[in-house]
Amino acid sequence: MKTIVWFRKDLRVHDHPALAEAAAEGEVLPVYVLPEKETLSACDWWTRESLAILMDRLEALGSPLKLMEGDPLDVFVRLSAETGAEALYFNGQVDPVSRSEETALLQEGSLNHLRIRRFVPDMMLDPDALLTKSGTPFKVFGAFWKAFQQQTVPWPVPVPESLSPWPEADVESAILKDSRLSSESGWEEKFLRYWSPGENGSFVRWEAFRDNGIQDYKVKRDYPGIDGTSRLSGFLASGNMSIRALWHAVRRAEEEGDVLQPEPFLRQLAWREFAYYQLYHFPSITDESLRPEFRKFPWRSDADGLATWKAGRTGYPLVDAGMRELWETGTMHNRVRMVAASFLIKHLLIDWRTGAEYFKETLADYDIANNTLGWQWVAGSGFDAAPYFRIFNPITQGKKFDAAGTYIRRWVPELASLPDDAIHEPAAADPEVLEEAGVILGSTYPEPIVDHTAARKRALAAYDSIKGQKG
DNA sequence: TTTTGAGTTGTTCGA
DNA sequence: GTCGAACAACTCAAA
Numbered sequence: 001m002k003t004i005v006w007f008r009k010d011l012r013v014h015d016h017p018a019l020a021e022a023a024a025e026g027e028v029l030p031v032y033v034l035p036e037k038e039t040l041s042a043c044d045w046w047t048r049e050s051l052a053i054l055m056d057r058l059e060a061l062g063s064p065l066k067l068m069e070g071d072p073l074d075v076f077v078r079l080s081a082e083t084g085a086e087a088l089y090f091n092g093q094v095d096p097v098s099r100s101e102e103t104a105l106l107q108e109g110s111l112n113h114l115r116i117r118r119f120v121p122d123m124m125l126d127p128d129a130l131l132t133k134s135g136t137p138f139k140v141f142g143a144f145w146k147a148f149q150q151q152t153v154p155w156p157v158p159v160p161e162s163l164s165p166w167p168e169a170d171v172e173s174a175i176l177k178d179s180r181l182s183s184e185s186g187w188e189e190k191f192l193r194y195w196s197p198g199e200n201g202s203f204v205r206w207e208a209f210r211d212n213g214i215q216d217y218k219v220k221r222d223y224p225g226i227d228g229t230s231r232l233s234g235f236l237a238s239g240n241m242s243i244r245a246l247w248h249a250v251r252r253a254e255e256e257g258d259v260l261q262p263e264p265f266l267r268q269l270a271w272r273e274f275a276y277y278q279l280y281h282f283p284s285i286t287d288e289s290l291r292p293e294f295r296k297f298p299w300r301s302d303a304d305g306l307a308t309w310k311a312g313r314t315g316y317p318l319v320d321a322g323m324r325e326l327w328e329t330g331t332m333h334n335r336v337r338m339v340a341a342s343f344l345i346k347h348l349l350i351d352w353r354t355g356a357e358y359f360k361e362t363l364a365d366y367d368i369a370n371n372t373l374g375w376q377w378v379a380g381s382g383f384d385a386a387p388y389f390r391i392f393n394p395i396t397q398g399k400k401f402d403a404a405g406t407y408i409r410r411w412v413p414e415l416a417s418l419p420d421d422a423i424h425e426p427a428a429a430d431p432e433v434l435e436e437a438g439v440i441l442g443s444t445y446p447e448p449i450v451d452h453t454a455a456r457k458r459a460l461a462a463y464d465s466i467k468g469q470k471g
Numbered sequence: 472t473t474t475t476g477a478g479t480t481g482t483t484c485g486a
Numbered sequence: 487g488t489c490g491a492a493c494a495a496c497t498c499a500a501a
């Protein structure tokens with residue numbers, strides 16, 4: 001069998017069901033289809049770095065990756081005719097756009113000569129097999145997690161020992177130059193300092209976390225000034241690492257006695273699974289609030305407020321630190337993501353979709369399922385959401401989770417000289433303290449763009465206004 | 472059908 | 487400074 005293997009958000013060779021099956025059956029032509037777009041988002045940078053590495057890996061295994069550009073359907077119609085391919089294999093994706101691409105491929109008449117197979121997506125369990133006793137999808141995490149734990153996560157499939165191409169597959173006209181990858185997106189200069197994308201980089205990062213971090217994960221993950229998270233999100237989002245492989249790696253480390261407390265981390269992996277599961281069963285969640293009453297929510301339009309939030313100049317140090325970390329590194333610590341998102345939604349009353357859209361462009365670890373669930377959770381518009389009256393106080397959150405101001409000093413250097421007890425609320429600091437630290441409010445660092453207490457009251461009133469409504 | 476228990480990550484206020 | 491209650495009901499899922 002001569003099989004085209006279509007790579008998407010599964011940029012690896014380990015635990016790649018489509019690749020493993022194609023390799024077992026015969027010759028393989030690995031293909032990646034770049035979309036035609038002018039502006040590259042932060043996660044496009046990660047994708048392109050990963051592709052360069054995947055190319056080397058596939059070449060070493062025997063069949064180099066072909067880079068194509070355009071609409072996948074057109075590409076495969078042309079490519080299969082030129083190369084005489086007999087099959088097209090790929091791992092399924094759960095996001096709605098990718099699923100409609102898959103459906104179009106499966107239905108396209110001119111591809112009828114191809115044997116097209118969709119393999120399992122990057123999930124731990126089959127979302128159709130994990131349902132309530134009445135056969136409906138779980139809507140809340142607690143029940144989902146309970147049912148999840150009764151199941152067994154499948155073992156990863158092995159890396160093919162070698163791949164063989166077929167001669168006609170080497171169609172020069174269909175191949176873009178490798179140089180197409182050397183992106184000048186503007187992101188690389190910053191991001192290369194923080195990340196080593198690619199399959200191998202994911203293993204290196206996992207081992208570091210396993211040996212130093214996962215043990216204290218439960219507590220340390222909440223403190224943005226500490227390196228206490230896995231920092232695996234980008235690798236999982238791009239598919240550099242398989243979620244099933246990671247799950248079993250944690251289990252193996254546990255069995256070998258290297259990890260005594262794996263549950264808190266495994267539970268977070270289950271949250272990722274739950275986000276994919278919800279997106280699979282409720283594809284409209286990327287665009288619509290799940291709770292109908294939110295369609296009447298009195299969102300404000302506030303271009304200045306939005307721009308200030310994006311720029312990290314809200315006058316709330318923890319929020320500003322988070323937004324600047326995002327711009328600089330393409331990620332944001334989870335706790336700070338919640339506070340920054342909450343600030344946009346509740347303090348500024350800006351629609352959660354506006355925030356989600358900005359994260360889509362700027363997150364190197366952008367994952368549509370996780371991002372959607374996170375924003376809906378903070379907004380309170382999801383099935384399993386934060387109560388409306390839970391409005392983060394960015395000052396209190398700073399004092400609680402960044403007491404020594406480590407994180408704020410790193411990302412908001414103009415406040416670095418302030419003492420710990422002033423750094424979370426410069427606007428309330430003694431003028432002498434400010435002067436000594438070289439801080440001039442409204443000049444070197446902004447005054448708060450909204451008053452917390454007033455904004456809190458306004459948010460509670462807005463939420464009160466949709467209570468009990470049906471949408 | 473009805474009942475029951477539970478629900479990722481908080482804040483504020485008053486004793 | 488510490489601690490418990492109030493904040494609000496509603497939905498989900500299983501018994």
